[in-house]
Amino acid sequence: MSFTADELKRMYTTMVLIRKFELNTIEIFAERMKRGDFPGALHSSEGQEAIAVGVSSQLRRDDYVFSTYRGHGHAIAKGIPIEKVVAEVHGRATGASRGYGGSMHLFDTSINFMGGNGIVGAGLPLALGTGYAAVKRGTDQVTAVYFGDGGASQGAFHEAVNMAAIKKYPIIFICENNLYAATTHVSANCPIDDIGERAKAYGIPGPVIDGNNLIEVADTVGAAVARARTGDGPTLIECKTWRHRAHCMVIPEHRPGKDRKYWAGRDPIDHMRDYLISENIAAAAAIEQLEADAQQQLDAAVAYMQDSPLPDPAEVLEVVYAG
Amino acid sequence: MSFTADELKRMYTTMVLIRKFELNTIEIFAERMKRGDFPGALHSSEGQEAIAVGVSSQLRRDDYVFSTYRGHGHAIAKGIPIEKVVAEVHGRATGASRGYGGSMHLFDTSINFMGGNGIVGAGLPLALGTGYAAVKRGTDQVTAVYFGDGGASQGAFHEAVNMAAIKKYPIIFICENNLYAATTHVSANCPIDDIGERAKAYGIPGPVIDGNNLIEVADTVGAAVARARTGDGPTLIECKTWRHRAHCMVIPEHRPGKDRKYWAGRDPIDHMRDYLISENIAAAAAIEQLEADAQQQLDAAVAYMQDSPLPDPAEVLEVVYAG
Amino acid sequence: MPADTATMRKLKPIVAMNEALDTVMAEDDDVVLFGEDIGAYGGVWALSKGLQKKYGEARVFDTPLSECAIMGTCAGAAMAGLRPVIEIMYVDFMTIAMDPLVNQASKIRLMSGGAFDLAMTIIAPFGAGTCEAAQHSNSLEAWFLNTPGLKVVAPSTVYDTKGLLAAAIRDNNPVMYLWHKMLYDLEEEVPGGDWIVPLGEAAVRCEGDDITVVAYSLMMYRAMEAAAEFDGRISVEVIDPRTLHPFDLDTVLTSLRKTGRLLVVHESPTRCGVGADIVRRVCDAGFELLRQAPRVLGGKDSPIPFSKPLENAVIPQVADIRAAIEAMVQ
Amino acid sequence: MPADTATMRKLKPIVAMNEALDTVMAEDDDVVLFGEDIGAYGGVWALSKGLQKKYGEARVFDTPLSECAIMGTCAGAAMAGLRPVIEIMYVDFMTIAMDPLVNQASKIRLMSGGAFDLAMTIIAPFGAGTCEAAQHSNSLEAWFLNTPGLKVVAPSTVYDTKGLLAAAIRDNNPVMYLWHKMLYDLEEEVPGGDWIVPLGEAAVRCEGDDITVVAYSLMMYRAMEAAAEFDGRISVEVIDPRTLHPFDLDTVLTSLRKTGRLLVVHESPTRCGVGADIVRRVCDAGFELLRQAPRVLGGKDSPIPFSKPLENAVIPQVADIRAAIEAMVQ
């Protein structure tokens, strides 16, 4: 994959924007919780930004994406405007889902972002539907669907990958293996070393890669997308990664300190910053500017959210059923 | 596995008994259907007798078995008295399930035969429970669970084999691959050649064998049972086989003639008869005697069924909830 | 072509469904059909007979034996703007497809703030009477009715079987279309051509003054049989809701203005069932119309046992319905 | 040791459940507990805190993230004669475990002609109010009540939370034990020691003469709050069924003999819901007691939206209950 310098800088900025978004959201949620005002569940994707940005770098606007409850990064990287993401997680009428979905249910039909999902593994069977639709219509759209190391233990994983392989649907199954499912280590969810290895059970490729290396993610996904667009079927990609925080805000950190130390040295944003500098793509000053840009985008988005109204309860029952 | 001549003869007799039972049941059902009296669903196991008998030859009375809707052979081979099987499929109060279960739901707690199942693949998660119970109690009981090539497409298959592998539960997963799921060829359910190959996705052994060869089945299952009893965990065994008939009585034959011809030459009972003769275990006359014994057992069982009353409807509501 | 009463013919429910599918597939390329054994074979119930040949494998196809994947494909395809129709071979197997139906299909429209229409239809046979025992005889409509976002249809006549399926497929919401296995061999006179029976309109199957019996699907026929046995002695009005959600309450209330007596008959379990909900609605909207206690004759509090006498004991029979009517009308 | 009112102490529901588990596990080695994060960590709700340490990994353990496997293990272990207890982290995830619960656990006893007792308990939190949106806020009790073979418990007070769980685990049938997330931080005075609250016995939470309000779990507290706001102007009797099946109808009928007015309040969807079924039972057994139309104030016909004002709009609030009572009692 050869990216232009501008592309690389834009990707870096997006990673930083995701990181800053997560930090800001946690801050606002923590404040509200202190006031005894529980704002809902929040699952931070800090540490996994390279996967979201790397995957999205290989997708077209009309390609489909199914996300998870840890999907802020997926949404921002695919292209939901940051202010609509901020507004949604804080329940505003101007949010991506008009305040009906929240952090776990960000949608944007204009870019075929098909939503987060609160049910572990539940995005995979849905991805079969958009994969099929593309084939049926003869478009070359692909579908990317994210899930975790725990999600690979769901029956839905097996049924979906199996059917996609049989039908050669254009689907990229992206496993974000951050080594833990809530408080459970991956070894208690998968008896073999690599979830990607399971691709063999379906006769499809199953590359296992460093999910914290943006370029490696982009290259691997790029190859899978090319396969899919030309009708060669699905790919299962396992991205080894690490979330900076415990599962969600209400669960205390419980992961061994040595793991945390090991991964602290492997932050995807640090890695990309070093890459930009060592490859002479951007100097430290330019990078600071990119980070400032990200901060500015976020600040504007937060202001937009604060000026936005809450949704009108009188409308709920009109939304439930389609006319 | 070394069997005594008597054991081999007994196994042959059991295969014949299963075969004769299936033929007789179809006859009685067909008659009733002619009279417009629909007796329920019937799934014949003709052609798959070597698996049921081979598996059961390696199990103790206190080992657990979970069967399917195509489970008459599993039940008879594990040791449900033939008259109780006949009585059950014809809805008599003297049946294995007192007439409450029928052909798809044969139970016998005295030999830990844990029932057929009308839901494809649904026996596998249940097998985790008896597998766990044996471990928890420190007994060396094993659990055998049967399913088909179509069953391997169920999410339940993945969740169950995965958890069994992680926990090293003493379970033998027996896939009876008869190449069709209802009218669908296995290639439309599994994108790779062998379902046994999927064992690698769970880090357990997955032998693929000739399910119509009683001795091969017994040997393979024997090894898996030994592993399981000593705490080395589950095995997935794929038995290639062929059912003589279409899926069930109401579905016409639709399988290609050449496949049918190919398998006609590979009947498990013929194979065993030839083996008994070629190995000088039994002469043709002795074999005819075994077949006559089987016929006699069946005739007695049918008579028993005919003399048995139908269940009393007044009792139903007392059965639903335990006291 | 529209319904043509000049060319009446005998038709079975499964053929009526097949005709409805053929009609909507011919006029709308977005309508697709899939499920286990649905492709070349034409479906174990013959639902899709001839349709793959006519519309091609891209629109009519087999799936693996994976109900969760089938339902997920259906919901995802609907999100992509197609109008998928799937068969779940027995409604009993919905236990495996509940997540993509309930947590996904029925909620995605709301979760997205109304961004998606999920126009999808799930066709599934239900009910007891065939001695197929506890896992092939269930009636789960109450689950679906208790799930906001779903519509539920349960036709009885062959005419409605065709017209309601056409309407269900054209509806822009997830619709559970439930037909009864015991009606498989039913044959009734219907017009030639095509027609639609709109969702949410009940039918008065026979008029009467003494009691209003609400019954759908197979139980409508049993109620009619029971009603006939009184020949005049008790005048029974039988109402067939046809669609369970949306539910046509007005037709029931209009009838109660005459009769003042309500009996609801269904085969699915009584507790939190369809009958309980009709009683709730009637009490809420027309309590003063009730001259006496409304009754529900539903399935017993038991899974479906195998043997015929046991199976009959847990499902309302014609004699049970007659007895219930007699007990209410002195 | 028995309940000891001399040593009253403040307790939260999750600790009460943990104590009940501890008690029954101490006296019965067949009682085992498992689920996601239930082992070393002690459960994301702290349900199993300290229990693995005390009873060992053979009896208290983590499972893979596989609800179907968890429920299957539970049902199979019950068939083997154990008394398993599992946690489903949110009742919403039952969509994935419906087959082993409904087609297996609830039916195996009947299908085997009564050969098996399946003594198993499923503990699951339910309900809205935490802004966790459409897939983490559901109330599915009506599905379970519509499934013959299951018992259903929904405690409100901390005392009942402990006593009903002890009873559920000792029961020889599959029991759905449903607690409400909004009660997580509730603290109430309870005795020291242990006690059992038998399944199937309602509690009168406050006596009154004008109207009978039936409400369980969180809604019992909201009903009490609404009742209090009338201070005497309207005299409300609040009945908490505590167990939804078996259901204590007598206590409700006794109350109706006084009040003649019935209002059922619950948060789960109204259609085919618990309220509809209570109305059906009351009409069936005590129609003459009803001075006016019985009402059900249930959840709206909508999945649960995320944003607070939207979420509040689809679930009965104290003001809604008060208004419903006022509308009934002039």
Ligand SMILES: Cc1ncc(C[n+]2csc(CCOP(=O)(O)OP(=O)(O)O)c2C)c(N)n1
């Ligand atoms: C079917 C289901 N079961 C359980 C949960 C509760 N839960 C939410 S996230 C989670 C852990 C998922 O782990 P993983 O798949 O590795 O994704 P990660 O959170 O690490 O990104 C659990 C148990 C759920 N949401 N859905």
Ligand SMILES: Cc1ncc(C[n+]2csc(CCOP(=O)(O)OP(=O)(O)O)c2C)c(N)n1
């Ligand atoms: C979950 C579920 N889906 C569908 C069915 C209907 N059905 C019964 S058997 C069968 C085919 C099963 O094929 P396979 O697993 O290969 O077993 P076989 O019948 O060949 O022994 C189908 C589709 C069912 N009983 N359960």
Ligand SMILES: [Mg+2]
């Ligand atoms: Mg993880």
Ligand SMILES: [Mg+2]
């Ligand atoms: Mg097969």
